[in-house]
Amino acid sequence: MIVHADAELLAEAVAARLTTRLIDAQAARGVASVVLTGGRIADAVHRAVAASRARDAVDWSRVDVWWGDERFLPAGDPQRNETQARDALLSAVPLDPARVHPMPASDGPDGDDAQAAAERYARALASASGPGHQTIPYLDVLMLGVGEDGHVASLFPEHPAAHPDSYGEATVIPVYNAPKPPPTRLSLTPR
Numbered sequence: 001m002i003v004h005a006d007a008e009l010l011a012e013a014v015a016a017r018l019t020t021r022l023i024d025a026q027a028a029r030g031v032a033s034v035v036l037t038g039g040r041i042a043d044a045v046h047r048a049v050a051a052s053r054a055r056d057a058v059d060w061s062r063v064d065v066w067w068g069d070e071r072f073l074p075a076g077d078p079q080r081n082e083t084q085a086r087d088a089l090l091s092a093v094p095l096d097p098a099r100v101h102p103m104p105a106s107d108g109p110d111g112d113d114a115q116a117a118a119e120r121y122a123r124a125l126a127s128a129s130g131p132g133h134q135t136i137p138y139l140d141v142l143m144l145g146v147g148e149d150g151h152v153a154s155l156f157p158e159h160p161a162a163h164p165d166s167y168g169e170a171t172v173i174p175v176y177n178a179p180k181p182p183p184t185r186l187s188l189t190p191r
């Protein structure tokens, strides 16, 4: 574990590592994939990447962007991790829109059916996976923040949805009654 002196330095250091990882992945594979998260540190990391000169060493048109969890709210809601990431970073770099994979919004094709939305995202992950990875694609970087209660993605300690007996083989789940608002979320599982 690396502990940095303050949040700003942490964000700058993580941004540098993220950028380097994407460059290295593209050098090795031709493409790179990243799973984004939300929260204050993630937002600062996104802004630090956007502000760095090194960001131009990444071929953003060959970066696949996924999310590890999402607040199940209408598209464009400022609380959505997608909205925050677009504002802080994604709008500033020349991504291929076809490679940006936000989790469904609550006014999307499944409406407010979070279970159906989770299944839709699981199908998107599965369809992007290559041979040997039948449920999720190869992911170079998985960004995760840790909440005050120890939650990562939208898996909250002691919440029934976070128990392996609950999610089974599912790679994406709806989370209802989250202890931190908003109460309905979508989350990757450890699968």
Ligand SMILES: O=C(O)[C@H](O)[C@@H](O)[C@H](O)[C@H](O)COP(=O)(O)O
Binding pocket: 037, 038, 039, 040, 041, 042, 144, 145, 146, 147, 148, 151, 152, 153, 154, 180, 181
């Ligand atoms: O679930 C959420 O609503 C948060 O976005 C959460 O997942 C976040 O990543 C951590 O709570 C760390 O947040 P901070 O970076 O703000 O400490």
